[in-house]
Each structure stands twice: as C-alpha cells, then as structure tokens.
Amino acid sequence: MDGTPIYDIKPYVVYADSHPEARSGFVDKNAIRWLEVVVPDAVAAHYSSDELAALRKVLSLDPRPHYQDNPEKVYGMMYAGKDVKFRVEGDVLTVVEVE
Numbered sequence: 001m002d003g004t005p006i007y008d009i010k011p012y013v014v015y016a017d018s019h020p021e022a023r024s025g026f027v028d029k030n031a032i033r034w035l036e037v038v039v040p041d042a043v044a045a046h047y048s049s050d051e052l053a054a055l056r057k058v059l060s061l062d063p064r065p066h067y068q069d070n071p072e073k074v075y076g077m078m079y080a081g082k083d084v085k086f087r088v089e090g091d092v093l094t095v096v097e098v099e
Contacts (some may be wrong), residue, residue: 034060038094043084046098051080059086059093 009052011025027057037059064075071089078084083099 031063033091035088035091035093036060038092040095043095043098044081047080055079055084059084059095062088062093064088082090 037056074085075085076085085097086095
C-alpha cells in the first residue's frame with residue numbers, strides 16, 4: 001500500500017559484514033563460488049570500461065537462483081539500463097546478448 005514501509009531483511013554474512021567473529025548460519029556452510037566470465041567483444045561494446053569491469057564482478061558471483069543449474073537455460077538481469085542475457089556451464093558464465 002502507498003506509504004507503507006518495506007523492510008528488506010537479509011542474513012548476516014561474515015565475508016561481507018564487519019564482525020568476523022559472528023556466525024552466518026546456513027551461509028557459513030557454503031563457500032563463495034567465483035565464476036569465470038566471458039563477455040564477447042560485441043557485448044562489451046555496449047558498456048564503458050568501468051561499467052564492464054563492474055558487470056564482470058557482479059556476474060562472477062553467479063546471480064542465478066541457486067536452485068537453477070541448467071547449462072542450456074538463458075538467464076537475464078538488468079544492468080546499466082540493459083537486459084544482460086547469459087548462460088552458465090560449470091564454472092564459466094558466458095554473456096550471450098544484451099538488449
């Protein structure tokens with residue numbers, strides 16, 4: 001409803017927050033996984049060098065829902081006003097297009 005505050009409550013995550021002695025519950029059991037990111041030149045041309053560097057960092061953290069692991073599925077996310085489409089196979093994320 002209009003005027004109703006919305007609270008976005010997230011779990012405390014040790015590697016991202018400032019209290020290393022704290023516990024993160026279910027997050028502690030899963031190590032952070034970095035993906036290799038492949039961005040074709042035709043896609044890279046849509047972004048400045050700073051935007052492209054930030055996009056690579058975001059994608060390397062695997063923005064898919066964690067219950068998804070289909071190497072044929074094309075996933076998407078908005079970034080810098082464009083829809084970035086990508087696939088993930090194993091530890092490699094490949095950007096397939098930008099709309």
